[in-house]
Amino acid sequence: MLKVVFLDRDTIGPSVEITRPAFAHEWVEYGKTAPEDVPARIAHADIVITNKAPVREGAIDGASKLKMIAVAATGHDVIDLAFARERGIIVSNVRGYAINTVPEHTFALIFALRRSIVGFRQDVIGGEWQRANQFCFFTHPIRDLAGSTLGIFGRGTLGKSVAKIAEAFGMKVVFAARKDAETVGAGYTAFDEVLETADIISFHMPLTPTTRNLIGMEEFRRMKRKPLIINTARGGLVNEADLVTALDEGLIAGAGFDVLTKEPPLPDNPLLTILDRPNVIVTPHVAWASDEAMQTLWAQVVSHVENFEKGTPTNAL
Known part of the structure; x- marks a missing residue:
């Protein structure tokens, strides 16, 4: 037996x-x-x-x-x-x-950050609406998804599923080629071009020796459109200390992370120091868990x- x-x-x-x-x-x-x-x-x-x-x-x-x-x-x-x-x-x-659950969680993070849901909720709890002298107020940016560009790193099942949802919202989707690619294959966009043109960047790739710290300060400084950074794939794809620096310097608009380098996070994880910011959302590796x-x-x-x-x-x- x-x-x-x-x-x-x-x-x-x-x-x-x-x-x-x-x-x-x-x-x-x-x-x-x-x-x-x-x-x-x-x-x-x-x-x-x-x-x-x-x-x-x-x-x-x-x-x-x-x-x-x-x-x-x-x-x-x-x-x-x-x-x-x-x-x-x-x-x-x-x-x-996870063909439904991870893409849905990805877009939950995108919507919440793109429309500043967390920030406005905090303001209402803090009494800002009650103190306002008109029917609404504008303490945080609100951006539509339609017409924006989503850069996807990883063209597997999940990346393609995220792309399908994005296209339904009228977004332009580009898939990033490998960082070290000498030529760019059909259906892909050069790595640096994605960094420069994307309004939102989302990761759907494994963590390997070649993808660890794929995004750090050098890459953040190339992000001309100050994108949202969304990671529902694997912790370690983005250098977490550099992410905080990029937020501090205004190089990116916000971050939605479901995965961290160490899980559960250690007390010195840089992202734990910025959880109260309205443009930061960290969820406990639950994108897969419907x-x-x-x-x-x-x-x-x-x-x-x-x-x-x-x-x-x-x-x-």
Whole structure:
């Protein structure tokens, strides 16, 4: 009988029904698993399910029965993929489940910042409307989306879905080419041109050694239109200290971030010092987490485990 170990059930919302594989198995489930506890907990597992609990070389090496790791996410940087492949272990991830939830969250941030919803709400709470001598007041900028340019970094499923929504609002969409691209392929716009022409910049790409700190002060100083910066992809794509400096210097109009370099953030994270600003919104990595998306995610995880057991693995990395 296969032993299935789920390392971090608490990372999946409580509304999600955690169905189990249809084949006979032993199920072991943990709410959370600290990195140092992973080796012991997977030592006798045949299949491991993880969202954020890291499964590194040392833990894999000590799990002699391990045959599959099912990642309950699209990003798989928590897995030592090269070593797993060396050991002949199948690693699968989930894909496409966030096609609605992440783009919707992206536009929630865009709308809130473009129309200064947070600032005006704070003003009403603070009594500004009550003290005004007319029916409205103009303490924050309000800009339409129609006619503006959205620069998207990442042309995968999520980037394309965001583009579709943007076009429905009458926005011009440009997809940024790679930073170091010698030639610009069809359907892409040069990296620097996107920086210079976009009114809003949104990230929908993985964090890799080449994309880490993709945007820093050098890039911020090229942003001629003072765009909004939206990140619902991965923390670390934008240098967070430089982002605060860019806001301080008026190089950008605002920032909406759902992801940070370290999660949960450490007390010295630069963005924590500016949370009270009306043009800054930070949400706790929940863009992916609609009830519908999480249930779809889990259904994929179970299907990959069942397909592996049948000898037909799916979404293998």
